[in-house]
Structures are given as C-alpha cells and as structure tokens.
Amino acid sequence: xxxxxxxxxxxxxxxxxxxxxxxxxxxxxxxxxxxxxxxxxxxxxxxxxxxxxxxxxxxxxxxxxxxxxxxxxxxxxxxxxxxxxxxxxxxxxxxxxxxxxxxxxxxxxxxxxxxxxxxxxxxxxxxxxxxxxxxxxxxxxxxxxxxxxxxxxxxxxxxxxxxxxxxxxxxxxxxxxxxxxxxxxxxxxxxxxxxxxxxxxxxxxxxxxxxxxxxxxxxxxxxxxxxxxxxxxxxxxxxxxxxxxxxxxxxxxxxxxxxxxxxxxxxxxxxxxxxxxxxxxxxxxxxxxxxxxxxxxxxxxxxxxxxxxxxxxxxxxxxxxxxxxxxxxxxxxxxxxxxxxxxxxxxxxxxxxxxxxxxxxxxxxxxxxxxxxxxxxxxxxxxxxxxxxxxxxxxxxxxxxxxxxxxxxxxxxxxxxxxxxxxxxxxxxxxxxxxxxxxxxxxxxxxxxxxxxxxxxxxxxxxxxxxxxxxxxxxxxxxxxxxxxxxxxxxxxxxxxxxxxxxxxxxxxxxxxxxxxxxxxxxxxxxxxxxxxxxxxxxxxxxxxxxxxxxxxxxxxxxxxxxxxxxxxxxxxxxxxxxxxxxxxxxxxxxxxxxxxxxxxxxxxxxxxxxxxxxxxxxxxxxxxxx
Amino acid sequence: xxxxxxxxxxxxxxxxxxxxxxxxxxxxxxxxxxxxxxxxxxxxxxxxxxxxxxxxxxxxxxxxxxxxxxxxxxxxxxxxxxxxxxxxxxxxxxxxxxxxxxxxxxxxxxxxxxxxxxxxxxxxxxxxxxxxxxxxxxxxxxxxxxxxxxxxxxxxxxxxxxxxxxxxxxxxxxxxxxxxxxxxxxxxxxxxxxxxxxxxxxxxxxxxxxxxxxxxxxxxxxxxxxxxxxxxxxxxxxxxxxxxxxxxxxxxxxxxxxxxxxxxxxxxxxxxxxxxxxxxxxxxxxxxxxxxxxxxxxxxxxxxxxxxxxxxxxxxxxxxxxxxxxxxxxxxxxxxxxxxxx
Ligand SMILES: Cc1ncc(C[n+]2csc(CCOP(=O)(O)OP(=O)(O)O)c2C)c(N)n1
Ligand code: SF4
Numbered sequence: 001x002x003x004x005x006x007x008x009x010x011x012x013x014x015x016x017x018x019x020x021x022x023x024x025x026x027x028x029x030x031x032x033x034x035x036x037x038x039x040x041x042x043x044x045x046x047x048x049x050x051x052x053x054x055x056x057x058x059x060x061x062x063x064x065x066x067x068x069x070x071x072x073x074x075x076x077x078x079x080x081x082x083x084x085x086x087x088x089x090x091x092x093x094x095x096x097x098x099x100x101x102x103x104x105x106x107x108x109x110x111x112x113x114x115x116x117x118x119x120x121x122x123x124x125x126x127x128x129x130x131x132x133x134x135x136x137x138x139x140x141x142x143x144x145x146x147x148x149x150x151x152x153x154x155x156x157x158x159x160x161x162x163x164x165x166x167x168x169x170x171x172x173x174x175x176x177x178x179x180x181x182x183x184x185x186x187x188x189x190x191x192x193x194x195x196x197x198x199x200x201x202x203x204x205x206x207x208x209x210x211x212x213x214x215x216x217x218x219x220x221x222x223x224x225x226x227x228x229x230x231x232x233x234x235x236x237x238x239x240x241x242x243x244x245x246x247x248x249x250x251x252x253x254x255x256x257x258x259x260x261x262x263x264x265x266x267x268x269x270x271x272x273x274x275x276x277x278x279x280x281x282x283x284x285x286x287x288x289x290x291x292x293x294x295x296x297x298x299x300x301x302x303x304x305x306x307x308x309x310x311x312x313x314x315x316x317x318x319x320x321x322x323x324x325x326x327x328x329x330x331x332x333x334x335x336x337x338x339x340x341x342x343x344x345x346x347x348x349x350x351x352x353x354x355x356x357x358x359x360x361x362x363x364x365x366x367x368x369x370x371x372x373x374x375x376x377x378x379x380x381x382x383x384x385x386x387x388x389x390x391x392x393x394x395x396x397x398x399x400x401x402x403x404x405x406x407x408x409x410x411x412x413x414x415x416x417x418x419x420x421x422x423x424x425x426x427x428x429x430x431x432x433x434x435x436x437x438x439x440x441x442x443x444x445x446x447x448x449x450x451x452x453x454x455x456x457x458x459x460x461x462x463x464x465x466x467x468x469x470x471x472x473x474x475x476x477x478x479x480x481x482x483x484x485x486x487x488x489x490x491x492x493x494x495x496x497x498x499x500x501x502x503x504x505x506x507x508x509x510x511x512x513x514x515x516x517x518x519x520x521x522x523x524x525x526x527x528x529x530x531x532x533x534x535x536x537x538x539x540x541x542x543x544x545x546x547x548x549x550x551x552x553x554x555x556x557x558x559x560x561x562x563x564x565x566x567x568x569x570x571x572x573x574x575x576x577x578x579x580x581x582x583x584x585x586x587x588x589x590x591x592x593x594x595x596x597x598x599x600x601x602x603x604x605x606x607x608x609x610x611x612x613x614x615x616x617x618x619x620x621x622x623x624x625x626x627x
Numbered sequence: 628x629x630x631x632x633x634x635x636x637x638x639x640x641x642x643x644x645x646x647x648x649x650x651x652x653x654x655x656x657x658x659x660x661x662x663x664x665x666x667x668x669x670x671x672x673x674x675x676x677x678x679x680x681x682x683x684x685x686x687x688x689x690x691x692x693x694x695x696x697x698x699x700x701x702x703x704x705x706x707x708x709x710x711x712x713x714x715x716x717x718x719x720x721x722x723x724x725x726x727x728x729x730x731x732x733x734x735x736x737x738x739x740x741x742x743x744x745x746x747x748x749x750x751x752x753x754x755x756x757x758x759x760x761x762x763x764x765x766x767x768x769x770x771x772x773x774x775x776x777x778x779x780x781x782x783x784x785x786x787x788x789x790x791x792x793x794x795x796x797x798x799x800x801x802x803x804x805x806x807x808x809x810x811x812x813x814x815x816x817x818x819x820x821x822x823x824x825x826x827x828x829x830x831x832x833x834x835x836x837x838x839x840x841x842x843x844x845x846x847x848x849x850x851x852x853x854x855x856x857x858x859x860x861x862x863x864x865x866x867x868x869x870x871x872x873x874x875x876x877x878x879x880x881x882x883x884x885x886x887x888x889x890x891x892x893x894x895x896x897x898x899x900x901x902x903x904x905x906x907x908x909x910x911x912x913x914x915x916x917x918x919x920x921x922x923x924x925x926x927x928x929x930x931x932x933x934x935x936x937x938x939x940x941x942x943x944x945x946x947x948x949x950x951x952x953x954x955x956x957x958x959x960x961x962x963x964x965x966x967x968x969x
Contacts, residue, residue: 246968247967248961249965249966250965251964263959264959267952268952274710274713274714293959295945295946301709304736304739305735308735311707311710312713314710315708315709315711315712315713316710316711316714321715323714340700341699434953439952468711476690476692476696478697478699479682480698488645489645
C-alpha cells in the first residue's frame with residue numbers, strides 16, 4: 001500500500017491518495033458554449049462510473065445561453081476527477097486539459113499542472129479567435145506552452161473527414177467535434193466507446209443521420225489515438241477500478257437525488273407530493289425532474305412567481321398534501337413572507353434553497369454558501385425554522401427525506417440548503433436500500449371530540465394537522481397571532497410572548513431527536529477540527545485525510561443540522577484546541593457558532609463562485625497545526 | 628344507530644362564534660350575510676367549504692364563517708387557494724379579497740388564477756380605498772381622490788376589476804353591490820355553480836374612508852336611474868319607470884342610452900348575451916354620469932376548470948406504482964441507468 005494513503009475511517013471506505021496519474025487523474029474539457037462540452041464531460045463521467053472508478057465532477061458554464069463564439073466569457077468547462085481511490089472533488093489542478101479554442105485555453109490553462117497534457121483543436125487557433133481571446137501571438141507557435149505536453153490536433157478537419165459519409169451538412173458535422181474529442185480521451189484513459197455509443201443510440205434513434213455522424217466521430221477519435229504515431233511522452237493514463245462497495249450504482253446529480261428524496265419522503269409519510277416552483281438557476285432542474293414524475297402522482301405547479309410558488313405549496317399542505325417549493329437565493333427572498341405564514345399557522349412545508357452567488361442576481365451559474373443567514377434568520381418576527389444542509393449529491397436524498405420527516409412531525413416549514421455545485425455535480429451513488437428508511441406515516445386529526453386547532457403534542461409541541469374536508473373540525477387559521485389552544489385571533493400581550501416562545505421551543509426541541517454530532521474523519525478531540533457545512537464537505541474531507549496521512553492531528557466535523565444545532569456540538573468543539581471553519585461566504589456559520597456556542601473559530605473564506613480547492617483547505621490546516 | 632335525516636342548515640349555522648369586528652355600518656356585514664344565506668340556500672357542507680383571504684378589512688371574513696378558513700398574506704390568497712384546490716379538488720373554495728389586496732399587491736396572482744381558470748369563487752370587495760391601513764387611495768380609486776397618501780388628489784388611472792377579469796380570460800364575471808341582497812345572494816349561488824374561476828366584483832361601502840362612493844348605485848332612490856341589471860336573453864332596460872334602455876349606436880360601434888317611446892321600442896334594444904365577450908367588455912366599462920353601472924352576470928361560458936385538467940393529465944400519465952412505499956422508492960431509483968459492482 002502506498003505510504004501516503006491515510007487510514008480510512010471505516011473499513012469499507014476508499015483510501016485517499018496523494019499520487020495523481022497513478023491513483024486518480026483530473027481532466028478538464030473546455031470550449032465554446034456551443035461545443036457540447038457539458039455533454040462530453042457528462043458522458044466521460046458516466047463511462048468512468050460504469051468502469052468502476054470513483055469520481056467527482058464540476059460543470060462550470062457561463063450564464064449566457066449562447067454567448068458569442070470564441071469569447072472568454074462564453075467558455076464552458078467540465079472538470080472531472082476519476083480515481084481508484086476516493087475522489088470527492090474535481091481536483092485542484094488538471095492532469096489533462098482539452099481546449100477547443102483559444103478562449104478556452106486562456107481561461108483554463110492556469111489550472112493545468114506543470115507537465116500536464118494539453119490537447120487543443122489546432123484549427124480553432126485562427127487570428128480571429130486568437131484576437132477575441134486577447135492573444136497577441138498564437139500560443140501554439142511561440143514557446144509560452146513549454147511547461148506542458150502539448151498535443152495540437154486539427155480536430156475540426158478530422159471530425160469532418162470522419163462524418164463525411166453520413167451526408168450531414170458542414171455545420172451539423174462540425175458539431176460532432178465533441179464526440180471525436182471524447183473518443184480520443186476515452187482512448188487516452190484506456191476505455192472503450194461502448195457505453196457512449198449505447199447512449200448515442202438511445203438519444204438519437206429518431207434521427208439516424210445524426211446518430212451515424214456522432215458514432216463515426218466517436219469511433220474516429222478513439223481510432224486516431226490508437227493509430228496515430230504519438231510522440232512517446234503522450235503516454236496513456238492507467239487508472240484502475242476503485243474498490244467500491246458491491247452493489248448497484250447510479251451516477252447522480254444533487255438535483256436528481258433531491259427530487260427522488262422528496263418523493264421518497266412523501267411516500268414514507270403517506271402523503272401526496274405537491275411541488276410549487278418558479279424557474280431559477282440552479283434550482284430549475286428540480287422542477288424538471290419532479291415534472292417527469294407525474295406517472296407517480298406528483299403534482300408540479302409552475303407558478304407565476306416565487307411568491308405564488310410557495311403560497312401554492314402552503315395551500316396544498318393546508319389541504320393535506322406535502323407542500324414543497326424550491327428556488328435559489330433571490331427567489332427564497334421573495335418567499336420569505338409566506339414562510340412566515342407557514343410558521344405562524346404551523347403547517348408543514350419544505351423549502352429548498354439551491355444557493356448561488358449573491359447578493360441580488362449575483363452569479364447565477366456559480367456556487368456559493370451565502371444564504372445561511374437568510375435560511376436561519378431571514379424573516380420578520382421571531383420566526384425560527386429548522387435548517388438542514390446537504391453535503392453532496394447523494395446526501396441530498398437523505399436530507400430531503402429528513403426534511404419531510406421534520407416538517408410533518410413538527411408541523412413546520414423546513415429549509416433545505418443545497419448549492420449550485422451539489423446540484424450539478426455528478427457522483428456514483430451506491431443505491432440505498434429503501435427498507436432502511438422507516439416510514440413515518442402522518443395521521444390527520446379526524447376526531448372532533450375536544451378538538452382545539454392549537455392544542456399541542458406534549459412531546460413535539462406540534463399542533464394537529466386538521467385538513468378541510470374533515471367534518472366537525474371546521475376552524476380558522478391565519479397569520480395574525482393566535483390564542484394558545486383555541487387559535488382564535490388574540491392581541492393579548494402575554495399570549496403573544498407565550499406563543500412566540502412556544503414556536504421557538506418547538507424548533508429548538510427538534511435537537512432532542514437529532515443524533516449526536518460526531519467527527520466524519522478523525523478523533524472526537526485533539527488539536528484541530530475543521531468544521532463545515534454543505535458542499536465544502538468533499539474538499540475538506542480530502543484535505544483532512546491527506547493532512548492526517550502527513551501525521552497532523554486534525555478531524556473533520558460536518559454539520560447537516562444548522563438549526564437547531566446538535567445538542568452536543570458545544571462540548572464536541574470544546575474538545576479541540578482549535579477550530580477552523582472554511583466557508584464559501586464571508587463567515588456565516590462562524591458567526592452563528594460564535595453566537596450560539598461562544599467559540600472563537602479561525603475562518604477560511606472564499607467568495608469567488610468556485611468551490612474550495614483541497615490545497616486551500618490543506619494549507620489552512622497545516623498553518624493552524626503548525627503554531 | 629338510527630339514521631337521522633340532516634336538518635338543512637340555516638344562514639346562522641354558517642356564522643362562527645367569533646365577534647364580527649368591522650366598523651358599524653360597514654358594507655362588509657351585508658356581504659357576510661349574503662354569503663351565509665347563499666351557503667344555506669345551496670345546501671353547502673361546512674366541512675367541504677373553505678374561505679381563503681388575503682389581508683384587508685374584507686379579508687377578515689373567514690374568521691366569521693363556521694367553515695374552514697385561512698386568512699393568509701397580502702394579495703396572495705389566489706395562489707394559496709390554487710394549491711388547496713389542486714391538492715383537493717373536492718373542496719369548494721372561496722377567495723375573499725379587496726381592491727387593494729386583489730389588484731395592487733395581488734394583481735399578478737389575480738391575473739394568473741383567472742387565466743388558469745381554477746375552480747373557485749373570487750369575491751372582490753371593492754370599496755375603492757384601503758380600509759385597514761386607514762384610507763389611502765387604492766388601484767380602483769377614481770382620479771382626483773383625496774386621501775392621506777394623495778392629499779392633492781390621486782393621479783393614477785383606476786383599474787376596472789371586471790374589465791381586468793375579462794382580459795385575464797375569466798369565464799364567469801359578475802358585478803353586484805353590498806346592499807343589493809336580492810341580487811347578490813343568487814349571483815353568488817351562480818358563481819358557485821360555475822366550474823372554473825368565478826369572478827364577482829362587489830361594490831362595498833367603506834363608511835369610514837370612502838362613504839357613499841357607490842350611493843348612486845345602491846341608494847333606492849337613485850339606483851333605478853343609475854344601474855342596469857342584466858338578464859341573459861332579456862333586453863337591456865332600466866330607469867324608475869323602466870323607460871330607458873341601451874342600444875347599439877346607429878352606424879357606430881358602441882352603445883348609447885335611449886328613452887323608450889318616440890319610435891323606440893324594446894325590440895330595438897340590446898339583448899344580453901352572457902356568452903358574448905365583446906359585449907361583456909363593453910358593458911363592464913360603462914360608468915356614470917352618461918351610462919348606468921351594469922350589474923349581474925356580464926359574462927359566462929361553460930368549460931372545464933384547471934384543476935380538472937391537471938388531474939386528467941395526472942391520471943393519464945399514471946402508471947402502476949408499487950403500493951408498498953419501499954418497493955416504490957426502489958423502483959424509482961432503478962428507473963434509469965443502473966449498474967452493478969461485484
Ligand atoms: C406585505 C404587506 N404590505 C402591506 C400591508 C398593509 N396592508 C394591509 S391591508 C392593506 C390594503 C387593503 O386594502 P383593500 O384590499 O382595499 O382592503 P380593505 O381594507 O379596503 O377591505 C395594506 C396595504 C400588509 N399587511 N402586508
Ligand atoms: S375601515 Fe371601511 S372597510 Fe374597513 S371595516 Fe371600517 S368601514 Fe369597513
């Protein structure tokens with residue numbers, strides 16, 4: 001075993017490795033937004049997953065749908081990291097960069113490691129494109145790329161040659177460039193083209209000439225690698241299978257698992273799922289995924305705006321369905337008043353926030369973690385809601401089920417935080433065994449005897465769910481303050497304080513049912529704990545495991561429950577000398593923990609619309625561990 | 628147990644135990660009474676009847692009903708009601724809103740609930756003023772209205788609720804007034820019977836901030852001269868002596884008021900056709916002093932409502948789903964490319 005390999009926290013988990021190109025390799029495809037880069041990346045990821053690698057991906061595309069060709073801001077990129085060891089991030093630096101035009105080269109070269117393989121489409125390096133990308137001279141012709149192994153190929157011409165027989169017009173034929181490139185990269189990683197070919201068959205079965213052209217380009221790219229007399233330094237990458245747990249796998253993104261988790265939660269609760277939403281990046285795919293589940297009885301409602309979306313979900317919950325709504329930061333801001341209504345009327349509701357760069361419209365297609373304050377504090381009045389954050393694509397499934405459980409058990413809106421990175425990045429997911437999720441059937445109140453709309457379950461402090469249509473339970477609810485028990489409108493000062501405290505206590509009481517917080521990796525005490533939430537999970541875990549392999553006393557603590565916090569969190573954090581909180585914001589969790597637990601954490605903040613690199617967290621760990 | 632035949636409910640059976648707290652003399656009382664009478668008349672079941680309101684004086688109404696009720700947030704009642712009706716189409720949903728609630732903050736939702744055509748009754752209590760926030764101009768206030776927020780007179784052009792509703796695609800549009808009990812209650816029953824979004828504008832007197840704006844329409848002395856009550860298939864006659872009528876302008880586009888006699892007979896008058904959208908649009912716009920305010924059902928065409936279409940689509944798409952939730956979730960997770968690692 002490699003000496004750099006850290007001891008895995010559990011026997012069945014993959015090792016973390018420090019030996020790139022032997023254990024894992026990072027590839028980045030970059031090109032114009034019209035080049036089909038996202039598709040190339042996704043298909044390569046799917047092939048790697050099928051082959052049995054662990055993998056992590058990072059789609060990084062511009063906000064413009066069709067940015068002008070060749071521009072720097074029109075560059076679309078897709079990174080992925082495939083390994084025989086655990087790879088939880090797309091990788092700090094690329095081993096291979098495929099740049100289909102000068103703009104793609106310019107914007108992505110900085111992340112290619114020295115000695116890395118650079119494949120470029122030579123034919124795109126013409127004066128016009130070079131000028132657009134701001135190159136004064138053709139980088140392929142001076143020695144500015146001397147640090148890399150450069151492989152210039154006339155991909156466009158080779159693609160056109162390959163598909164000539166299919167009779168496709170030049171424009172359509174050129175679009176097969178991405179398949180030619182994918183074919184070559186598959187060859188480079190010793191993979192065959194079968195999985196991609198299967199997928200093409202399914203995708204283009206209605207348009208035989210497009211299918212034929214794509215297949216021809218894919219095969220030609222692969223064959224070119226096989227037959228071209230490549231210089232000796234162009235060695236292939238040999239990344240063996242990972243020792244993944246046996247079982248069934250599926251490549252999933254966070255938005256998909258979220259959709260399935262919400263549905264699973266509704267089924268476990270015995271409820272119909274109603275999803276009210278309004279399109280917004282990066283939450284829209286959730287609406288799309290749930291809209292495809294009509295065959296399972298899921299009602300999706302594309303509302304006129306976010307306010308109507310959340311309101312429709314509240315209306316559905318009022319009528320006895322599970323109301324769910326989703327948006328990104330700006331849309332959640334609009335939903336705020338209605339969430340307050342659901343808090344006041346104590347109706348179940350799941351609110352998903354797929355965070356993106358802010359404030360305001362901010363960076364729609366980039367990731368950030370800056371809605372934590374909005375989720376925890378962002379409402380008028382004393383208006384607490386439970387807040388849960390998913391750490392990665394597969395975790396969205398469990399988090400969604402948990403959100404449904406809390407919403408229905410405590411009769412409350414629940415905020416579920418995801419982000420642009422989790423939403424779009426893909427990972428292989430060992431399918432869970434559904435039977436490990438215990439059903440939590442909801443029982444509506446039907447007994448009219450002694451019914452009081454705001455009487456509470458002594459344990460959970462939840463009121464009963466009494467839905468219209470039930471004889472004898474006719475009652476009125478609303479946003480005005482309610483008298484305890486009866487629910488009648490009340491302006492009584494003591495009652496308001498009492499009700500406010502009840503609502504606060506109800507949400508705080510959820511902590512009683514939460515599992516104790518434990519470190520993900522490392523010991524429950526020691527020199528340094530890296531405390532995180534959300535999508536920093538992967539980079540932190542890799543950084544911590546690598547630091548442990550270097551002998552540093554460090555642990556990773558990752559919070560799923562942001563509000564209320566796990567009850568033992570204060571004690572747990574107190575058992576470390578130092579706390580480091582990396583966040584993709586200016587320090588929101590750090591502020592919350594300072595206020596709630598009185599700790600004084602070190603912070604590591606990044607607000608660039610990009611996920612953390614392992615090296616960034618690693619450097620902070622080493623620095624804190626050293627002094 | 629012996630089956631006991633249910634005794635028909637009376638209007639007072641639809642009143643909750645809560646004390647009604649509108650200003651004495653407010654038009655809302657009369658509307659509340661008309662609603663309670665309507666529910667009794669149509670034999671409504673309290674458990675299946677839901678009142679959903681926004682915010683404003685009018686929106687307090689659900690508290691006074693012995694049915695299900697949801698007093699929500701400003702302007703959003705149509706959106707909440709849409710979710711409720713989609714989740715349970717069996718419920719009879721009534722939306723209670725004001726002119727400010729429904730056409731200022733809630734204008735967008737009003738537009739969409741009408742164009743979607745969700746089956747519910749939307750009752751707009753139009754007092755041409757903001758009552759609850761103490762008398763500011765509302766989107767239906769007339770130009771020149773003086774209020775705390777418009778001390779020199781309102782400059783905004785007003786919304787005509789019925790015209791708005793017709794433009795939004797509503798298939799049932801009607802108008803009445805708070806004190807016209809004889810007309811209002813049957814109108815509400817017709818709105819309730821209509822499948823789809825039924826829009827009813829109810830002119831309502833705010834005795835505190837806009838007293839008497841609709842006097843011409845509601846005062847017994849002036850009403851005959853200033854109102855025209857529509858009846859499908861009947862000629863458009865009005866006036867204290869039923870001596871006036873509306874007819875198509877000769878050689879023109881539009882209508883004019885004519886006096887019967889002098890060679891003008893009832894047969895020359897316009898006959899109301901509820902299914903004529905152009906006519907409805909025209910009638911909805913008529914105002915004094917030159918024209919009577921038109922009351923009754925302006926427009927009604929039968930059709931299928933939104934939630935019915937939604938559920939038809941769901942039923943058509945529905946495939947066999949495992950009854951056991953675990954098996955079903957498992958099937959969902961396997962619905963796509965899955966592979967094994969051994
Ligand atoms: C978000 C929000 N903005 C403003 C208000 C204040 N507000 C309450 S009622 C109202 C106007 C109501 O006018 P209208 O709908 O005409 O009802 P009326 O009181 O006249 O029946 C306003 C502005 C509020 N409750 N919520
Ligand atoms: S302010 Fe006007 S609308 Fe409100 S209750 Fe008083 S009279 Fe009625």
